[in-house]
Amino acid sequence: MTTFIVGAHGQIGQLLTKQLAATGETVLAGIRDTKQADTLSALGGQPRQFDLTALPQEQAAAFKDVDNVVFTAGSGGATGYDGTLEIDLDGAVKTMIAAEQAGVKRYVIVSALYADQRDKWAQTGIEPYYVAKYYADEWLQHRTQLNYTILRPGALTNDAGTGKISLQPTLASSKKIARADVAAAIVAVLSKLQASGQIYDLVSGTTPIEQAF
Numbered sequence: 001m002t003t004f005i006v007g008a009h010g011q012i013g014q015l016l017t018k019q020l021a022a023t024g025e026t027v028l029a030g031i032r033d034t035k036q037a038d039t040l041s042a043l044g045g046q047p048r049q050f051d052l053t054a055l056p057q058e059q060a061a062a063f064k065d066v067d068n069v070v071f072t073a074g075s076g077g078a079t080g081y082d083g084t085l086e087i088d089l090d091g092a093v094k095t096m097i098a099a100e101q102a103g104v105k106r107y108v109i110v111s112a113l114y115a116d117q118r119d120k121w122a123q124t125g126i127e128p129y130y131v132a133k134y135y136a137d138e139w140l141q142h143r144t145q146l147n148y149t150i151l152r153p154g155a156l157t158n159d160a161g162t163g164k165i166s167l168q169p170t171l172a173s174s175k176k177i178a179r180a181d182v183a184a185a186i187v188a189v190l191s192k193l194q195a196s197g198q199i200y201d202l203v204s205g206t207t208p209i210e211q212a213f
Contacts, residue, residue: 001025001026001067001068001190002025002026002027002028002065002066002067002068003020003025003026003027003028003066003067003068003069003070003190004028004030004048004062004063004066004068004069004070005017005020005027005028005029005030005045005070005072006030006050006052006069006070006071006072006073006095007030007071007072007073007074008027008029008030008031008040008045008047008072009029009031009032009033009036009039009040010072010073010074011156011158011179012072012110012156012179012182012183012186013029013072013073014039014040014043015179015180015182015183016070016072016183016186016187017029017040017043017044017045018043018044019183019184019187020044020187020190021043021044021045022044023187026046027044027045027046028045028046028048028062028066029043029045029046029047029048030048030049030050030062030073031047031048031049031050032049032050032051032052034047034049048062050062052073052086052087052091052094052095053086053091054094055094056094056095056097056098056101057098057101058098059094059095059098060097060098060099060101060102061102062098063098063099063101063102063104064102066102066104067104067105067106068104068105068106068107068108068190069095069099069104069106069107069108070107070108070109070110070186070190071092071095071107071108071109071110072109072110072186073087073088073091073092074087074088075087075088081128081129084128084129084132085128085132088129088132088133088136089131089132089133089135089136092109092132092136092139092140093136093139096139096140096143096144096146097144099144099146100144100145100146104146105147106146106147106148106149106190106196107140107144107146107147107148107149108148108149108150108151108186108189108190109136109137109140109148109149109150109151110151110153110182110186111133111136111137111150111151111152112129112130112133112152112153113152113153113154113155113169113175113201113202113203114130114152115130115133115134115137115152116134116137116152116199118134137150137199147196147197148196148197149189149195149196149197149198149199149200150198150199150200151182151185151186151189151200151202152199152200152201152202153177153182153185153201153202153203154169154174154175154176154177154201154202154203154204155175155176155177156176156177156178156179156182157176157177157178157179158178158179159178159180160178160180161178161179161180161181161183161184162178162181162204163181163184163208163209164181164204164205164206164207164208164209165177165181165185165202165203165204165205165207165209165212166202166203166204166205166206166207167200167201167202167205167207167212168201168205169201169202169203172203172204172205174203174204175203176203176204177202177203177204178204181202181204181209182202184209185200185202185209185212185213188209188210188212188213189213192213194213195213198213200213
């Protein structure tokens, strides 16, 4: 199987590249800057320059013969909210259109906990980010025919992965999750047919990731 990671140089993207490559999968690591190529190669990925501002038909060429697309890109706080709209919303939607044009089988997107709950957005201090995540998720569910999975992790940390999560944040003691565990969850859902068409909220927990989905 071949998986294309959009945003492979990000923190989750790098962890995912390493974890997927370790399973023997072919990992195409989408990067914005060719200077990032050596980092992804060292993790087992095959770097591919990928422009989230390009037209969908241009992006589709990068997805040729790809089985899975994982979107884990983000504009980051330094770009301003115009960048959030361009990357986290429009960039994501364009990759969905491109994936359909290329005949991709599976599409997994990393969203955010509470992206579906407007009443919680204002208290986060980054409301435009949640707006972008909400509408990207809506497009994926209702405007595409993609075989999708949406992962909505809680507050991300750089702690070591525990290999255990909870899919019920309201019952969990923590609303945080290690980026390494998010990457492991992506690996898990890619291999599970029952994860297709599903939305999962993820936080740190006590259930082994392989058994959670």
